[in-house]
Amino acid sequence: MEVKARLRYLQASPQKVRLVADLIRGKDVQEASNILQLSKKSAARPVHKLLKSAVANAENREETVDIDRLFIKEIWVDPGPTLKRIRAQPMGRAFRILKRQSHLTIKLDTRKGETES
Template identity: 50%
Template sequence: MANIVSSATIRHLRGSAQKARLVVDLIRGKKVGEAQWILTSTKKYAAAPIKKLLNSAIANAVDKDPAVNPDELMVKTVFVDEGFRMKRVRPAPMGRAYRVQKRTCHITLQLAAITAGEE
């Protein structure tokens, strides 16, 4: 069982949690270098903020313990929670109005050190 080295959170990210989960599922359990490569080559809107979040978690790990080697870290836990919804009104025919919900989400990412048995 690997122990958690660092974590980072992004809150109120514009975009639905369902769409962000598609990107997050690609990197769960991967090594940090591989996860960065996957996020760079993914053409989803949420990939850029998640890559920025991953880099922040790596920086947190190095800042917390300078002896940590970033190449020996893996994405242990990453999950997406639903945030608040901005409710807006869109004009509709015959004087009516349609409700539009602009969704947000919260993403939490935790890194762990790779042990000999987990490679």
């Protein structure tokens, strides 16, 4: 059973969010949750919240789902819209500041057979 959750318009650069996504790709849900709770990256908190949402989607979709058998099948980060801002600089100049946003998608699936110890 495959379930999906999306987080759109996250106010963080896709490059920084991908660092966190790479940490948990392919891991069990419990292991990924532990990794995200202990991570010092600022993007770990919204990714953890998205993971909990995906688990809740799995429980809501099917009553008999075993959370211990769920794993992260896919996780990817796409760039969202970029907000362009101007910051005043010395000698009458102005530089453009890019405020980048991200779209996250996570897919969970159940492992076939028994879980490894």
